[in-house]
Amino acid sequence: xxQLQESGPGLVKPSETLSLTCTVSGGSIxxxxxxxxxxxxxxxxxxxxxxxxxxxxxxxxNPSLKSRVTISVDTxxxxxxLKLSSVTAADTAVYYxxxxxxxxxxxxxxxxxxxxxGTLVTxxx
Amino acid sequence: DIVMxxxxxxxxxxxxxxxxxxxxxxxxxxxxxxxxNYLAWYQEKPGQPxxxxxxxxxxxxxxxxxxxxxxxxxxxxxxxxSSLQAEDVxxxxxxxxxxxxxxxxxxxxxxxx
Numbered sequence: 173x174x175q176l177q178e179s180g181p182g183l184v185k186p187s188e189t190l191s192l193t194c195t196v197s198g199g200s201i202x203x204x205x206x207x208x209x210x211x212x213x214x215x216x217x218x219x220x221x222x223x224x225x226x227x228x229x230x231x232x233x234n235p236s237l238k239s240r241v242t243i244s245v246d247t248x249x250x251x252x253x254l255k256l257s258s259v260t261a262a263d264t265a266v267y268y269x270x271x272x273x274x275x276x277x278x279x280x281x282x283x284x285x286x287x288x289x290g291t292l293v294t295x296x297x
Numbered sequence: 298d299i300v301m302x303x304x305x306x307x308x309x310x311x312x313x314x315x316x317x318x319x320x321x322x323x324x325x326x327x328x329x330x331x332x333x334n335y336l337a338w339y340q341e342k343p344g345q346p347x348x349x350x351x352x353x354x355x356x357x358x359x360x361x362x363x364x365x366x367x368x369x370x371x372x373x374x375x376x377x378x379s380s381l382q383a384e385d386v387x388x389x390x391x392x393x394x395x396x397x398x399x400x401x402x403x404x405x406x407x408x409x410x
Contacts, residue, residue: 218390218401218402218403218404219347219390219392219401219404220401221398221399221400221401232397232398234398235298235398236398268346268347270346272394275335275394277328277330277331277333278328278335278395278396280394280396280397280399281394281397281399282335282337282352282394283337283349283352283392283394284337284339284347284349284392284399285349285352285358286349287346287347287348288346289345289346290346
């Protein structure tokens with residue numbers, strides 16, 4: 173059974189780059205069955221999809237964040253990573269990594285399951 | 298982007314009573330090639346990640362109690378809890394995965410009356 177765990181700094185300064193890593197256990201990140209994604213939730217607010225990456229390296233990003241987001245995969249470590257540049261206080265949120273199955277019909281990610289426990293990232297000087 | 302709108306924003310229901318949460322999408326999430334509705338429901342409790350309850354609009358995830366059910370098609374969907382238990386207090390989200398970006402509803406907070 174897949175398990176995901178986020179790691180990275182809990183505090184990032186404004187204008188700097190937020191970097192998080194998600195470690196996958198219980199399965200291979202090179203599997204053609206899965207997309208690997210990031211979702212965030214500002215304190216007291218709803219869920220926002222950031223982006224997802226397929227094992228082949230194909231990526232989909234939220235257009236609202238696309239200019240600042242990079243998601244990559246490290247198959248040697250069974251990890252995938254998120255980089256969000258030029259952060260502001262509005263990027264303060266709990267960041268989740270999550271898995272989606274690949275949908276044969278649409279080619280896109282399906283629902284998100286499982287999720288990591290989440291990590292709070294605060295943007296502040 | 299497909300906009301997902303849930304109603305109500307909050308709901309108070311007595312223990313043992315039925316709870317109904319609605320979700321409306323700004324365009325159909327029914328994929329004609331496979332006749333499936335690309336709609337999921339999640340339950341979120343404080344300090345925990347969202348938990349998948351329902352996918353394909355009406356398929357219950359393994360281990361989810363059968364008091365939870367999903368229905369609807371096209372643009373209008375419903376999550377029903379047939380007999381509310383204390384452990385069901387949570388925020389519930391719908392999510393469409395018809396296309397990219399996948400989008401979530403704003404959430405419905407469910408409490409005990």
